[in-house]
Amino acid sequence: MATTKATPKPKINLLGFEQGEYKGAPSTLCPGCGHDSISSRIVSVCFELGVQPYQVAKFSGIGCSSKTPAYFLGRSHGFNSVHGRMPSVATGAIVTNRNLVGLAVSGDGDTGSIGMGQFKHLVRRNVPMVYIVENNGVYGLTKGQFSATADIGQKLKYAGLNELPPIDLCAEAIIGGATFVARSFAGDPRQVEALLKAALSHRGLAILDIISPCVTFNNHEDSTKSYAYGKEHEERLHDMTFIRAQEEITVDYEEGEAIPVKMHDGSTIVLKKLETDYDPTNRVAALSRLDAARENQEFITGLIYVKQDNNRTIHDLLHMDEQPLSHLSADQLRPTKEALDSVLADLY
Amino acid sequence: MAVVDYQTEQQPAEIAREDVNINDFAIIVATPNGSGSQTANNTILRACFNMGIPVTGKNLFPSNIKGLPTWYSIRLSKDGYQARRHKRDVLVAMNPASFGDDLQSLEPGGICLYPDDSRQELSRSDVTYFPMPVKELVKNSGVDASLRDYIANMVYVGVLAHLLGIEVAEIESALNKHFKGKQKAIASNMNVVNAAVAWAAANITTQSPFRVERMDKTQGMIMLDGNAAGALGSVFGGVSFVAWYPITPSTSLVDALNDYLPELRINKETNKPTYAVVQAEDELAAIGMIIGAGWAGARSMTATSGPGLSLMAEFTGLAYFTEVPCVVWDVMRMGPSTGMPTRTGQTDLISAYFLSHGDTQHVCLLPSSIKECFEFGWRSFDLAERLQTIVFVLSDLDLGMNQWISEPFEYPTEPMDRGKVLDADALTAVGDWGRYRDVDGDGIPYRTLPGTNHPKAAYFTRGSGHNQDAKYTERSDEWVANLDRLARKFETARTIVPTPITVNEENATIGILSYGSNDPAIIEALDRLREANINAAYQRVRALPFTKEVGEFVAKYERIYVVDNNYNGQMAQLLRMEYPELAGRIIAVASCDGLPLTARWVTESVQKGEA
Numbered sequence: 001m002a003t004t005k006a007t008p009k010p011k012i013n014l015l016g017f018e019q020g021e022y023k024g025a026p027s028t029l030c031p032g033c034g035h036d037s038i039s040s041r042i043v044s045v046c047f048e049l050g051v052q053p054y055q056v057a058k059f060s061g062i063g064c065s066s067k068t069p070a071y072f073l074g075r076s077h078g079f080n081s082v083h084g085r086m087p088s089v090a091t092g093a094i095v096t097n098r099n100l101v102g103l104a105v106s107g108d109g110d111t112g113s114i115g116m117g118q119f120k121h122l123v124r125r126n127v128p129m130v131y132i133v134e135n136n137g138v139y140g141l142t143k144g145q146f147s148a149t150a151d152i153g154q155k156l157k158y159a160g161l162n163e164l165p166p167i168d169l170c171a172e173a174i175i176g177g178a179t180f181v182a183r184s185f186a187g188d189p190r191q192v193e194a195l196l197k198a199a200l201s202h203r204g205l206a207i208l209d210i211i212s213p214c215v216t217f218n219n220h221e222d223s224t225k226s227y228a229y230g231k232e233h234e235e236r237l238h239d240m241t242f243i244r245a246q247e248e249i250t251v252d253y254e255e256g257e258a259i260p261v262k263m264h265d266g267s268t269i270v271l272k273k274l275e276t277d278y279d280p281t282n283r284v285a286a287l288s289r290l291d292a293a294r295e296n297q298e299f300i301t302g303l304i305y306v307k308q309d310n311n312r313t314i315h316d317l318l319h320m321d322e323q324p325l326s327h328l329s330a331d332q333l334r335p336t337k338e339a340l341d342s343v344l345a346d347l348y
Numbered sequence: 349m350a351v352v353d354y355q356t357e358q359q360p361a362e363i364a365r366e367d368v369n370i371n372d373f374a375i376i377v378a379t380p381n382g383s384g385s386q387t388a389n390n391t392i393l394r395a396c397f398n399m400g401i402p403v404t405g406k407n408l409f410p411s412n413i414k415g416l417p418t419w420y421s422i423r424l425s426k427d428g429y430q431a432r433r434h435k436r437d438v439l440v441a442m443n444p445a446s447f448g449d450d451l452q453s454l455e456p457g458g459i460c461l462y463p464d465d466s467r468q469e470l471s472r473s474d475v476t477y478f479p480m481p482v483k484e485l486v487k488n489s490g491v492d493a494s495l496r497d498y499i500a501n502m503v504y505v506g507v508l509a510h511l512l513g514i515e516v517a518e519i520e521s522a523l524n525k526h527f528k529g530k531q532k533a534i535a536s537n538m539n540v541v542n543a544a545v546a547w548a549a550a551n552i553t554t555q556s557p558f559r560v561e562r563m564d565k566t567q568g569m570i571m572l573d574g575n576a577a578g579a580l581g582s583v584f585g586g587v588s589f590v591a592w593y594p595i596t597p598s599t600s601l602v603d604a605l606n607d608y609l610p611e612l613r614i615n616k617e618t619n620k621p622t623y624a625v626v627q628a629e630d631e632l633a634a635i636g637m638i639i640g641a642g643w644a645g646a647r648s649m650t651a652t653s654g655p656g657l658s659l660m661a662e663f664t665g666l667a668y669f670t671e672v673p674c675v676v677w678d679v680m681r682m683g684p685s686t687g688m689p690t691r692t693g694q695t696d697l698i699s700a701y702f703l704s705h706g707d708t709q710h711v712c713l714l715p716s717s718i719k720e721c722f723e724f725g726w727r728s729f730d731l732a733e734r735l736q737t738i739v740f741v742l743s744d745l746d747l748g749m750n751q752w753i754s755e756p757f758e759y760p761t762e763p764m765d766r767g768k769v770l771d772a773d774a775l776t777a778v779g780d781w782g783r784y785r786d787v788d789g790d791g792i793p794y795r796t797l798p799g800t801n802h803p804k805a806a807y808f809t810r811g812s813g814h815n816q817d818a819k820y821t822e823r824s825d826e827w828v829a830n831l832d833r834l835a836r837k838f839e840t841a842r843t844i845v846p847t848p849i850t851v852n853e854e855n856a857t858i859g860i861l862s863y864g865s866n867d868p869a870i871i872e873a874l875d876r877l878r879e880a881n882i883n884a885a886y887q888r889v890r891a892l893p894f895t896k897e898v899g900e901f902v903a904k905y906e907r908i909y910v911v912d913n914n915y916n917g918q919m920a921q922l923l924r925m926e927y928p929e930l931a932g933r934i935i936a937v938a939s940c941d942g943l944p945l946t947a948r949w950v951t952e953s954v955q956k957g958e959a
Contacts, residue, residue: 054806070820076798077797080808081639085663086636091636092642092643092648093798096624100798117629117633118636121628321622325588325624325641333586343612
């Protein structure tokens with residue numbers, strides 16, 4: 001594995017903030033929940049990258065995962081909306097203020113069932129933001145029903161045997177036209193952090209499907225969404241290193257061993273190949289790899305698909321002005337009396 | 349084109365002037381849906397309007413793209429009445445499928461124009477018939493075969509022009525407006541009109557008992573539909589974000605926004621739009637988007653109708669409880685379910701007022717004219733942002749999709765009210781704030797917008813229980829305190845929503861109360877009732893919640909007739925609930941047949957009650 005030199009974390013970041021200023025309220029989730037680990041990764045990544053917390057807008061739907069935006073980035077506005085329909089709220093907000101850094105958290109129930117339609121349309125519109133699915137295959141708040149991402153043959157105390165095929169949210173995203181799609185594991189914090197950094201540097205919608213074990217309802221030995229299963233079966237497609245625009249690339253790799261992906265903001269992710277010939281910029285290859293993983297019950301993680309060129313975001317599609325709609329003055333909002341007179345002139 | 353000369357056989361028979369109905373009759377044009385009669389009908393309407401005659405045009409159409417019967421009714425009223433008229437005097441029967449029924453619907457003494465190749469039985473002897481050589485005139489016009497079906501309708505425009513005395517120059521001017529000056533389209537239509545006029549002049553030997561004559565009653569007036577008026581008002585209210593999903597009869601409201609916004613809301617320096625219109629995947633998403641946009645600081649709106657409103661119910665509760673400003677236009681149609689989607693009704697009054705689960709109640713504006721559609725277009729945003737809540741504007745198909753004449757719209761008389769928003773400077777000045785604190789005692793809290801550059805700006809918006817500082821709570825006292833404040837806010841709303849318009853009548857013994865597009869029928873009915881020695885005062889409610897004037901009006905008369913265009917008498921129900929001590933005097937006068945109310949029905953209903 002390629003590693004960067006370990007440097008002690010600075011006490012303050014580029015913006016002069018301490019890490020504590022990126023924290024949220026104390027979590028009320030079950031101790032050991034995968035979601036809390038992801039919240040911690042969000043805090044440290046935003047701190048490290050120097051993300052301006054006042055410009056972040058957090059979004060979520062309903063469910064355990066959707067509670068988490070209260071538990072990170074307390075200095076950022078957040079909107080905990082309704083079940084499965086956070087994408088629409090986020091779309092309205094991000095279109096209104098294009099300067100916002102959108103950070104959305106959903107779950108497998110929220111995205112894969114009630115929210116499937118909005119998820120697909122969010123992808124289609126390429127609303128620029130990071131969309132994390134904290135995926136545990138189970139409904140926690142209602143005490144243990146299967147979600148649509150549960151694997152065939154899974155067993156739960158409440159729900160018995162699952163005989164329905166799982167929905168693969170990464171495949172759905174790629175088919176829908178997503179330009180950044182990754183899968184990870186809450187028990188692999190290093191990879192989660194690298195992917196989060198890359199996602200925040202992406203121009204467009206970045207989907208992160210993170211398997212995040214539910215310690216209360218779905219962490220038993222034969223669960224494919226448990227910590228133990230993840231630790232044992234995770235197959236990383238590549239080792240990832242995120243390098244900020246300002247930093248020098250110091251990672252050593254042989255030509256052909258790694259793929260450097262240049263992000264829109266000037267940063268780079270170096271993907272050192274672990275699986276030969278996996279090219280995350282090839283959409284069809286990405287879909288076949290996901291399909292093979294499904295067929296062979298493989299738990300593959302990493303940056304599954306990325307497209308950096310010609311990504312038209314919803315702002316481009318709407319040909320919008322650079323000035324956010326939320327910043328328009330009364331004069332800009334209300335046309336003049338002369339303008340009304342001219343419209344009325346045609347109606348006499 | 350080929351000009352055909354017709355020989356005059358004899359002079360038209362004269363009708364004495366006192367037997368001629370001038371400017372006070374109704375024309376009904378029956379066509380198969382999708383036959384392109386809209387241009388012809390608008391042309392007649394506009395030409396009469398240009399001649400200074402008060403007119404209204406109503407499209408009665410089926411939920412169908414092509415083939416089913418459709419009707420267009422044009423009412424001319426020298427007295428300026430704009431309601432649907434129960435009588436049909438002049439029939440243009442272009443649809444064989446509905447010919448029999450259409451003919452039966454004519455008043456005795458009416459006239460019937462029909463294509464001369466129609467093989468319909470002319471079963472009534474109290475009607476004068478005018479066969480028109482439609483096929484021949486169209487063929488002779490030389491117009492491209494693919495356009496013949498559309499242009500055929502211009503034949504009845506020409507024949508009507510001759511029979512009724514509509515000025516041909518005004519027909520040309522109407523076509524000029526309709527085709528926005530496109531000469532080729534105007535010329536090919538005028539060719540047929542002129543040919544039809546020439547044919548009629550040469551061949552029609554009977555004079556029509558219905559005539560139009562120039563007046564001066566539309567001087568300085570405009571003509572438009574309510575949906576376009578609402579859209580225009582919204583633009584002058586500063587709408588910046590629109591999300592919507594197509595549904596009849598609200599679609600043309602968004603179409604009009606898409607017409608006006610590119611004209612009026614472009615940044616002149618960058619040549620780019622300073623607005624966004626997003627066609628959503630469904631109404632669930634449309635309302636979610638406008639809530640997100642309102643939360644982030646845009647003046648946001650959607651337009652929908654009954655079924656869409658139902659889909660918006662859950663999100664409406666969220667907007668109410670998280671206190672996010674946004675505006676929903678509900679252009680009402682017949683329900684429940686798909687109902688009769690192309691027919692009018694005031695069917696959503698109660699469902700909109702209480703939309704969502706939990707204890708919700710909403711500000712609803714009730715426009716009754718295109719002028720009010722414009723006014724409530726901009727005012728709804730001021731109310732939404734002042735009150736930090738979702739505001740409904742309840743229009744209906746009749747008001748929204750039909751053509752109405754009006755005085756020109758007034759430019760907004762008040763500066764924009766963006767409500768209680770704290771920016772970074774204000775946050776520094778106040779020091780300490782909480783999202784849901786009632787600082788001013790009016791129940792309206794202060795909010796900040798995401799992206800505000802201040803360490804204290806952020807708060808967490810949640811539909812779950814929250815205390816006055818927007819923190820999660822399940823404490824009963826905090827929950828109750830929040831609902832108490834929302835109730836105070838609703839009382840504040842009661843003092844700032846549009847007040848009713850009251851027409852007091854000397855010696856009035858009864859009151860009539862109504863709202864929305866029923867207004868023209870009631871205005872006319874008041875005159876008829878007066879003739880029958882019934883003096884009624886009239887109050888038109890313009891918003892929910894009821895303002896104090898409503899209670900005063902209900903308390904003033906022993907009998908209050910509440911006129912609704914829905915089955916259950918929804919306004920009457922709301923009044924009985926609001927004023928239980930006065931419930932006994934409230935008499936519901938409700939009709940729900942898919943049609944706009946007529947003065948005759950209102951008059952007879954009240955007379956029956958007074959008998």
